[in-house]
Amino acid sequence: MIEVTDIHKSFDKLQVIKGVSLSIHDGEMLAIVGPSGAGKTTLLQIVGTLERADSGSVKFDGEEITGLKDSKLARFRNRNMGFVFQFHQLLPEFSLEENVALPALIGGTKRSEAFSHARKLLDELGLGNRLDHRPSQLSGGERQRAAVARALVNDPKVILADEPTGSLDSHNREELYKLFFDLRDATGKTFIIVTHDDTFALKADRVIHMKDGLIV
Template structure:
């Protein structure tokens, strides 16, 4: 369902990715691990269309993304890709409900439909009593679950997560890790997760090991 072919990326004289080939199936939870500087986040950003490769191709659901214009790529990203980052990236002036609704409204969903979908997702996250709270009124674990709901609002083909439990305590980490698998079971959701968390990597369907810009083991 997702395929990266011969992905190369440099920043100035530093070659960060050195010919990455990777495939991920629908409904798979894949972790990407490796030391700092291995190229994990760069690969995630390129697969998620937030960065451009110097060469190579990315396919998602048989769409070859490098051929799309910026406008079409932005539309594709909004409809088909969700993101979860380490520090939530919630907008502080909006409530949990409003934060989750934003990608749907950007995608021109009707307000009433976006609101209903956002409420359903927040309830699924165990946050039905927190939907009117702003990020400053939420715990770290609650903020990350809001971020997961936001990533899912447009029913994406894949969710890319960059160190999603990196800022959480051990109890909230465990809850978040369980949530990923519950969402895969309920929604057949695909997750690609960059992580330093060995416990999370050990329970994913497949672990991709990267060193010096290359995949060394799957």
């Protein structure tokens, strides 16, 4: 589904990715692990088109996306990628329903359809009674489930998560990972997850180990 070939990336004089190649399969639950500074998050951001590589290629379903202009890349990302971050990144001034509907609205979905789908997802994730709540009124686990709903609202092919359980306690960590596997099994979506959680990594379909900007 995703083909990464000989990716290099530097920030100023610091070389973060040093020639990484990787194939990611449709419906795969892939874990990327390694010490801090290994390049995991940068690789995830390049695969998710949030960051551009200095050189190399990223193909999605056979389509070369590396050279797309910013506007086309933004549309591609909105349509095909869903993101879950360590600190949820929900907008504090918006309700849960508004936060989840936002990517759909940005993608051009009619307001009524976007909010209807947001409500449906939040209900399925056990947050149907929290629609009008602001993020500050929710627990950590609830905020991350809301972030998952937001990632799903445009029905993307790929969910990318960067340390999604890093701010959660053990119970909510287990609940979130169970949710990921349940969603993968129900929808066939591809999940790419950067994590320090060895317990989750052991459950993933495949584990990629990174160190010093390389897959080891």
